[in-house]
Amino acid sequence: MGIEEKLPSGFLLTSVEKLAGYFRKGSLWPATFGLACCAIEMMSTGAPRFDLARFGMEVFRGSPRQADLMIVAGRVSQKMAPVLRQIYDQMVEPKWVLSMGVCASSGGMFNNYAIVQGVDHIVPVDIYLPGCPPRPEMLIHAILELHEQIATMPLGSNRVAAARAAEEAAMTATPTSAMKGLLR
Amino acid sequence: MSDQTGEQAGEQPGGGLPVTPAAEAQIVDVRTGMFGVRGPGDTSGYGGLVRTVAMPAPATRPFGGYFDEVADRLTTALAVAGRSFDGCVEAVVVDRDEMTFHVRREHVVDVCRQLRDDPDLRFEMCVSVSGVHYPHDAGRELHALYHLLSITHNRRVRLEVSCPDADPHIPSVVEIYPTADWHERETWDFFGIVFDGHPALARIQMPDDWPGHPQRKDYPLGGIPVEYKGATIPPPDVRRAYT
Numbered sequence: 001m002g003i004e005e006k007l008p009s010g011f012l013l014t015s016v017e018k019l020a021g022y023f024r025k026g027s028l029w030p031a032t033f034g035l036a037c038c039a040i041e042m043m044s045t046g047a048p049r050f051d052l053a054r055f056g057m058e059v060f061r062g063s064p065r066q067a068d069l070m071i072v073a074g075r076v077s078q079k080m081a082p083v084l085r086q087i088y089d090q091m092v093e094p095k096w097v098l099s100m101g102v103c104a105s106s107g108g109m110f111n112n113y114a115i116v117q118g119v120d121h122i123v124p125v126d127i128y129l130p131g132c133p134p135r136p137e138m139l140i141h142a143i144l145e146l147h148e149q150i151a152t153m154p155l156g157s158n159r160v161a162a163a164r165a166a167e168e169a170a171m172t173a174t175p176t177s178a179m180k181g182l183l184r
Numbered sequence: 185m186s187d188q189t190g191e192q193a194g195e196q197p198g199g200g201l202p203v204t205p206a207a208e209a210q211i212v213d214v215r216t217g218m219f220g221v222r223g224p225g226d227t228s229g230y231g232g233l234v235r236t237v238a239m240p241a242p243a244t245r246p247f248g249g250y251f252d253e254v255a256d257r258l259t260t261a262l263a264v265a266g267r268s269f270d271g272c273v274e275a276v277v278v279d280r281d282e283m284t285f286h287v288r289r290e291h292v293v294d295v296c297r298q299l300r301d302d303p304d305l306r307f308e309m310c311v312s313v314s315g316v317h318y319p320h321d322a323g324r325e326l327h328a329l330y331h332l333l334s335i336t337h338n339r340r341v342r343l344e345v346s347c348p349d350a351d352p353h354i355p356s357v358v359e360i361y362p363t364a365d366w367h368e369r370e371t372w373d374f375f376g377i378v379f380d381g382h383p384a385l386a387r388i389q390m391p392d393d394w395p396g397h398p399q400r401k402d403y404p405l406g407g408i409p410v411e412y413k414g415a416t417i418p419p420p421d422v423r424r425a426y427t
Contacts (some may be wrong), residue, residue: 078390078391078394079389079390079391099191106410107408109408111404111405111407111408111420112405112406112407113398113404113405113406114389114390114398114406115407149195150370176411176412176413177411177413177414177416178414179413179414179417180413180414181414182413183414
């Protein structure tokens with residue numbers, strides 16, 4: 001990306017990380033993908049009662065090229081899936097995806113031919129928010145969790161190391177369907 | 185005991201149990217059980233439920249309300265246009281304060297034109313075109329329903345056109361009711377009824393290359409098993425019964 005890619009891991013890179021993370025999370029502009037009922041809750045989160053402007057996110061960009069965070073709010077149908085992918089591809093790095101509601105996270109109550117069973121089939125998701133629809137407070141909580149992730153995001157050589165470590169962990173982790181014996 | 189007191193006209197024989205009245209013409213289906221309840225040990229009672237799904241019988245004159253006037257006017261208007269009412273309309277069904285004309289598919293355009301243009305009929309608005317699939321009704325599997333509204337006279341009427349699955353063609357009424365454009369596209373998308381003469385009959389809800397027609401009765405639900413920690417729950421149409 002920039003100067004942070006060339007800094008060796010150490011005190012200077014950590015300071016740059018902290019600064020960049022602070023600015024990125026302080027003004028994270030959402031690109032709305034308000035599709036269904038969750039869009040109403042997203043709108044009311046931007047409205048005065050559950051203000052998103054206090055987190056610097058009141059400006060919902062219409063153009064994906066000017067946005068950082070894509071909030072997929074609602075059911076994604078089979079017909080909408082390529083459109084979603086195209087909007088995601090048009091966003092500029094660094095970008096994050098928040099799948100809002102159960103329909104975006106896993107298909108929700110619609111386990112049928114017409115609805116994509118989770119937008120993680122189409123775009124990489126950073127944070128999943130369950131709810132049908134999630135209350136505005138829940139959406140704000142998810143956004144603040146994402147802010148924490150963004151603020152502590154490693155850059156440069158630290159990022160490469162972190163990606164490698166995450167891959168190692170994922171390769172040796174137990175798959176979900178094999179996690180038996182939890183209901184004791 | 186109720187039999188011995190003498191059966192007057194109108195009293196039901198058999199002790200008051202529900203009897204399918206002779207007026208019901210067409211039994212579509214007899215469904216037993218509900219909520220997938222099967223086998224012994226059923227305390228809910230849903231396992232023994234028997235439901236007869238029946239279509240109402242064709243109605244006889246007088247129909248009641250404004251239905252007679254509409255049928256008379258339609259007969260006259262069709263006669264002026266050189267068609268006979270019985271040649272165009274197979275049956276008239278009046279049920280729950282609603283009138284349905286079962287129209288032969290070759291004549292649906294003529295009937296719609298008369299319904300729209302005649303001053304005493306004036307059904308200007310086609311509210312929707314929808315479809316139904318009756319898989320057991322050989323030769324008449326696919327039905328298209330046209331709901332018409334007369335704003336001038338505050339009346340509603342329904343047209344029902346049937347076609348076989350082997351030859352699913354119905355003439356399009358877009359030239360008379362332009363609003364039927366997208367409705368007919370939807371009916372094509374979900375049932376496979378081809379509307380001849382439609383300007384651009386393409387899928388409207390499903391992606392353009394989707395195989396099959398989803399709202400037919402034999403189309404699967406298409407769900408996937410849901411994965412939890414240590415368990416997998418199958419989609420709702422293939423789950424086991426919980427009794």
